[in-house]
Amino acid sequence: MIHFHKIFKNKLLFLLLISNCTSFSIFAQKYDLVIKNGHVIDGSGNPWFAADIAIKNGKIAGIGFYQINDALQIIDAQKQIISPGFIDVHTHVEDAIQKLPTADNFIYDGVTSIITGNCGSSEVNLANFFNELKQIQLSINVGSLIGHNSVRRYVMRNVFRDPTPKEQTQMENLVEKAMKDGAVGLATGLIYIPGTYSKTPEVVGLAKVASMYGGIYASHIRDEASKVKEAINEAINIGREANIPVEISHFKISSKPLWGQSNFTLNLVEKARLEGIDVNIDQYPYTASSTxxxxxxxxxxxxxxxxxxxxxxxxxxxxxxxxxxxxxxxxxxxxxxxxxxxxxxxxxxxxxxxxxxxxxxxxxxxxxxxxxxxxxxxxxxxxxxxxxxxHKMNEDDVVKILQYPFTMIASDAGVIQFNKNVPHPRGYGSNARVLGVYVRQKNVLRLEDAVRRMTSLPAQRFKIDNRGLIRVGYAADIVIFDENKVIDKATFEQPHAYSEGINYVLVNGIPVLENGKHTGRKSGEIIYGKGKIE
Structure with missing residues (x-):
């Protein structure tokens, strides 16, 4: 015989118990955080659209419209732009990020991921480097190239000669180890010692190793002034011979007699792409370099x-x-x-x-x-x-290079200690400058295209999975900025000034910048290359 009164009594007791248990699954919030009332630019180059973004466990869990009780934390974007976090593929942080792990100058400029080891200069033992960064914890995601100059100096010091076959093999072995440890590719700085003493075949040999492990070849080319055309062709030839994607760093013309010839240098890149060689470029939006x-x-x-x-x-x-x-x-x-x-x-x-x-x-x-x-x-x-x-460049060339569809925005900067020395302002304001000056003031780029150059294009280029787009399942690296106010404030005369108009920065779902202020939180991760062996 079924005792209905007992069933009813037990069910009532069960409901009373769960009503007092706020952590029980059917009453728990679905998400850790929801960003509401935003205009989403998803990083693909497509037009913005109205939507909320739901985040759980550091990932984008949903794109749609949600209630305020759906999440533990709500951010009201107030119709500002919600975009993927900016990815800066050309930085130099080896010497400073251990002391400045919150990377304030990058975070205030909307950057959530950086690639270091550029211009041929990196840590040689990347396994140790990555482990050190994981120990101290960072506010930003970090990946690294393996630097040709550093490898050459480790094997040969700063000698002005070709490597012996044994030395070439030693360098290639170091590159292979770095790729297995998680490097995203090989970087050269052929204007710097000792890389400037190398010939093309030496670099091709190292690039072939990086290519075997899915890497990229990123180059500060041999000359950016009177012989810039020859230097571009050398980079393209290395890509051709090593069968590796090529990234020409901080693309520019630094020779006054050659001002106005950026169309020609860009055509060299386009011609190579038509040939089937995978070549892209990056740029900082200023008329001065720093080295x-x-x-x-x-x-x-x-x-x-x-x-x-x-x-x-x-x-x-x-x-x-x-x-x-x-x-x-x-x-x-x-x-x-x-x-x-x-x-x-x-x-x-x-x-x-x-x-x-x-x-x-x-x-x-x-x-x-x-x-x-x-x-x-x-x-x-x-x-x-x-x-x-x-100060050696021309603004017209800067604009032409910026408008090339495969140009990424990259600062060529390190982690900067506020109010120390007189650094290049690009370390504080590269992304905000593009959004404020070249999008809003000069109408050189569409907003959606500018965001693409800072997000999905670098992610695709450096094979950074699950970042660079607003997509369900992707890492919740997100920037919220006011398109009508975002601007760089750093100048050559007064470089120590954070960008304005960037109000929130989330790194792996954690607000690192909140209401325009750094929270001090350290939710960054290591970005490993495709050749990483566990």
Whole structure:
């Protein structure tokens, strides 16, 4: 006989119990966080659409419309833009991110993922590097290339010669180990020592190894000035011979006589793509570059370490030869002096930071001429050198390169300590500058296309799975910004200023920037390349 009164009594007791248990599954919120009332630009280049974004366990769990009781936390986007987090594929953070793990300058500019190890300079032991970053925890996702310069220096130091077959094999083995440890590809800096001493076949050999493990070849090409065309063709040829995708870093024209020829250099890239060679480019949206002072000297003068550089710079005949080559280069660039070169960081005398070479020359009471300025540069290099900013580009070329459909936005910056030195403003405002200046003010790009260049294009290019798009199942790396207010505030004169108009940044579903303020939270992950072996 069925006792209906007992069944009813037990059911009532059950309902009373679960009504007092807020964590029980049928009453728990479905999502950790929901972003409501936003205009979604999904990163694909498609037009924005109205939708809410639901997030659970660090992933995008839904795109639609939700109730406020569907989540533990609600963010009201107030009809601002919701986009994927920006991916900066050209950074240099090896020397600073351990001390500045919150990466504030990147986060305030909407960047949620970075690729370091560019221009041929990386940690050689990437397994140790990645483990160190996981130990300290970061506010940002980090991946790395393996740097040719670092590998060559590890095997050969800074010698000016070709590698022996044994040394070539040693370098290739180091690249292979790095790819297995999770590198996303090989990077060269063929304007820097010791990479500048290498010939194309050496690089092809290393690129072939990276290609075997699904990597990319990213290059600061051998020349960005008078021989920029030859340098682009070399990068393309390396891609052809190694059967590897090519990324030409911070694409530019840094030679005054060649201003206006960006159409020609872009056509070299387009021609290669039509041939079937996978070539893309990235760019920072400024008319000045930033690199070390040593690049102002002929590369042979920097060989074999600091002690030999000192010997050359203190030998009258050799010093004269170096100066003459510097002045030949100055004349070839159609310049009368070195006033285009500004000091960003000079350890020997920080009072010179922010001044150009001509100003420093006068400040020190030297004769006002290009010969004396060249002497000043050699003196500073002999005392350890400096980080420089070079105003050598033309705005029209910057715009033309920016409009090329396969151009990504990349800062070429490191993690910056606020109010220290006089760095390039690109480290604070590259993405906000594109959105505020080139989209809103100059109408050079559509908003949706600009976002594509910062999100899905770099993710696709560097084979970063599940990031770069607003898609269900993708990592919840998300930026919320006001398209009418977003702007860069950093200038060359006052570079230490965070971007404005970027109000929320989520890294793996965790708000790292909230109401325009860094929360200090560290939810970043390591981005591993396709060749990673567990």
């Amino acid at each position: 070390n002072m040593g690049t102002m000297l002929p590369s042979w003068a920097l060989a074999d370490g600091d002690s030999m550089v000192h010997v050359r710079l203190t030998n009258p005949e050799t010093r004269k030869q170096i100066r003459e080559q510097m002045l030949i280069g100055l004349k070839a660039d159609n310049r009368k002096n070195f006033d285009y070169a500004f000091v960003a960081r000079y350890k020997e005398d920080s009072t010179l930071n922010g001044k150009n070479i001509s100003e420093i020359n006068k400040f020190l009471g030297r004769k006002t001429n290009k010969e004396t300025e060249a002497e000043l540069i050699m003196d500073m290099v002999d005392k350890g050198g400096a980080q420089m900013i070079f």
